[in-house]
Amino acid sequence: MNKFTRRKFLQTSLVGAAGLSMFPLMKGCEVAPSDRVRLGFIGLGRQAISLMNGFHQDPAVKIVAGVDVYGRKRERFEMLVREHQQEAGDSVEISTLEDYQDMLAREDVDVVVIATPDHWHAFQTMDACRAGKDIYLEKPVTFSIREGIEVSNVVRDHNVILGVGSQQRSDPYFQHAVQLVQNGRLGDLTKVNAWVGPPPDPYDLPEEQVPGDLNWDKWLGPNPYVHYNPDLNPPISLDPRQDEEFWGGWRWYKETGGGYMTDWGAHNFDIAQWALGKQDSGPVEIIPAGHNDNDYVHFIYDNGLLMANEPFTEDENFGLRFQSEDAWIEVHRGQFRASDDDLMPPPDAEVDEEEYETASPHLANFLQAIRDRRDPIAPIEVGHRSNSVGVLGNIATFLDRPVRWNPDQQRFVDDPEADEWLDREYRDGYTL
Numbered sequence: 547m548n549k550f551t552r553r554k555f556l557q558t559s560l561v562g563a564a565g566l567s568m569f570p571l572m573k574g575c576e577v578a579p580s581d582r583v584r585l586g587f588i589g590l591g592r593q594a595i596s597l598m599n600g601f602h603q604d605p606a607v608k609i610v611a612g613v614d615v616y617g618r619k620r621e622r623f624e625m626l627v628r629e630h631q632q633e634a635g636d637s638v639e640i641s642t643l644e645d646y647q648d649m650l651a652r653e654d655v656d657v658v659v660i661a662t663p664d665h666w667h668a669f670q671t672m673d674a675c676r677a678g679k680d681i682y683l684e685k686p687v688t689f690s691i692r693e694g695i696e697v698s699n700v701v702r703d704h705n706v707i708l709g710v711g712s713q714q715r716s717d718p719y720f721q722h723a724v725q726l727v728q729n730g731r732l733g734d735l736t737k738v739n740a741w742v743g744p745p746p747d748p749y750d751l752p753e754e755q756v757p758g759d760l761n762w763d764k765w766l767g768p769n770p771y772v773h774y775n776p777d778l779n780p781p782i783s784l785d786p787r788q789d790e791e792f793w794g795g796w797r798w799y800k801e802t803g804g805g806y807m808t809d810w811g812a813h814n815f816d817i818a819q820w821a822l823g824k825q826d827s828g829p830v831e832i833i834p835a836g837h838n839d840n841d842y843v844h845f846i847y848d849n850g851l852l853m854a855n856e857p858f859t860e861d862e863n864f865g866l867r868f869q870s871e872d873a874w875i876e877v878h879r880g881q882f883r884a885s886d887d888d889l890m891p892p893p894d895a896e897v898d899e900e901e902y903e904t905a906s907p908h909l910a911n912f913l914q915a916i917r918d919r920r921d922p923i924a925p926i927e928v929g930h931r932s933n934s935v936g937v938l939g940n941i942a943t944f945l946d947r948p949v950r951w952n953p954d955q956q957r958f959v960d961d962p963e964a965d966e967w968l969d970r971e972y973r974d975g976y977t978l
Contacts, residue, residue: 583913586611586655586679588646588670589662590623592780592790593684597659597711598623600906602630604913610639611655613646617759618782620644625784644761646670650677657916660684663796664803665769668693668978675704680916682909684711685812686804686933687926692969694930695956696978701926709912709922710929712816714879716908718895720817723866723877726889727821732870738853739867740818742936743806745843745943749799751775768976772801804940807843807855810864811936816928817866817877818853819935825928828935828953829853832942843939855939941967 583606587594590612601607608631612623620642627640643649650658650673658679660670668688674681681701687710688694701708714720726732753773756762762774772778777795782788796802797809804811819825829845838844842856858867858876865878876883884890908923915922934956941964942949950959958964972978 581606583607583916584654584656585609585659586613586649586652586657587623587659587661588613588649588674589660589666589684590614590616590619590642591661591794593711594623594659594661595626595789597661597682597684597909598626600909601659603906604910605634607913608636608639610641611649611652612640612642613644613649614642615644615761615764616757616779618757618784621784622782622789644764647673650674650679655679657682663765663794664689664808665796666767668697669768669976671697671708672700672978675700675706678704678706680707682709682711682912683926683929685816685929686808686936687812687929688933689804690968690970691934691937691956693978694933698926698930707912707916707919707922708926709908709915710812710924710926711908712812712924712929712932713908714813714817715820715923716911717879719877719880719882719891722882722891722895723868723875724817724821726875727868728823731889732868732873732875735822735851735868735870737867737869738818738822738851739856739858739869740811740814740853741857741862741864741866742810742814742855743864745807745940746798746800746803746805749801751777751795751799757781766973768972769802770971770973772799778802800940800944804936807939807943808933808936811855811939812929812933814864814866815853815935816924816932819932820928821868822847822851822853825931828931829938829951830953831948831950832938833948834939834942834946836946837948843943845935845939 585601585607587598587609598609601609609627612620614620614623624640624642628638631638631640649655656679658674659682660667660674661684662670664686667683671681671683688697727735749772752775754775756774760779765779779794779796780790780792782790798805803809824847830848831846833840833844835842842854845853847853863878865876867874867876873885873889875889882891912922938951944967945964949961949964952959
């Protein structure tokens with residue numbers, strides 16, 4: 547894991563589903579009941595609370611249901627939504643459930659927000675499509691590449707509007723970087739650094755007692771069995787109120803997640819591919835760390851351009867650097883640097899750190915897409931292709947050798963061993 551420690555993983559600071567861009571939410575408007583969008587949440591953990599706060603900024607949205615397999619999270623969510631509805635002078639309409647299928651059967655839920663662990667995403671998204679619900683899906687969109695292909699097809703087959711939670715797409719700094727690259731302002735690129743962090747570790751946490759109000763069997767769902775440890779699903783309390791102290795550790799283990807390679811790859815690989823005009827494609831060769839004198843995973847595109855999952859600042863802050871012979875730009879959340887002043891974003895694009903946590907243009911763009919029945923700024927195919935880059939990096943790492951990829955066929959080139967990693971194992975009783 548290079549210079550990362552497990553504790554650094556677990557203590558990574560919260561950045562909610564926010565951003566600052568061209569899609570302001572309407573505030574202080576009267577909304578007819580017939581125009582309201584009624585939301586149900588699946589997964590009520592740390593990210594769901596951030597999304598809840600963002601969606602609450604739009605008076606046309608009403609959250610009416612929540613689902614989680616952890617009893618205390620259901621209680622917390624219902625309490626917070628109830629408090630908001632009372633303070634807004636709205637009628638109180640919120641209930642929580644353990645089984646997401648029960649919520650999908652409800653006619654009063656228009657949109658489903660899926661913020662569960664990655665291993666559930668494909669199943670819950672496809673079930674929501676078949677139930678006729680529009681979907682806001684947290685990234686990374688799926689656990690495997692085959693799941694991403696299947697989910698993309700089902701979304702289109704059912705004419706569902708689906709937005710992916712890659713909120714950097716709605717951040718003006720990242721948008722400015724993309725425009726500079728696409729408009730040729732840097733000239734011909736020689737290298738891209740898209741630093742997202744390392745692949746996952748094998749699951750090695752000790753087994754501990756499952757909390758009495760956590761349905762561990764339902765939490766696992768389609769995932770092969772792993773024993774419980776509180777680092778996977780951080781405990782919370784309601785009296786006194788104590789929220790999660792760190793992100794759920796399921797992200798950082800190969801049995802339950804994709805590590806930083808997919809968790810942050812869904813952000814920074816996404817921006818890189820957008821800028822390079824490859825958001826409907828992908829790299830053609832993936833070289834893991836320790837090969838060809840690489841200290842980090844390298845991705846090669848069909849034009850020969852190298853994208854390296856490699857830090858480029860002393861503090862190893864996640865972000866992107868686009869480099870040509872004559873110019874460069876670097877962009878992180880809340881930071882932009884350039885070789886020339888005329889490459890800098892306009893002053894009014896500056897992102898305030900606190901606003902990044904609370905403003906919600908990405909959510910506003912999704913809600914407008916629902917009303918207009920059009921794709922949002924982060925549709926399912928883009929989310930799938932961005933996630934595929936991280937999954938490919940992990941596969942090359944697990945195989946410990948370079949692999950060649952055909953982005954058109956979405957298969958490896960003459961490599962049956964690597965193709966076996968396109969899918970994943972499910973527990974008995976679960977099929978995609």
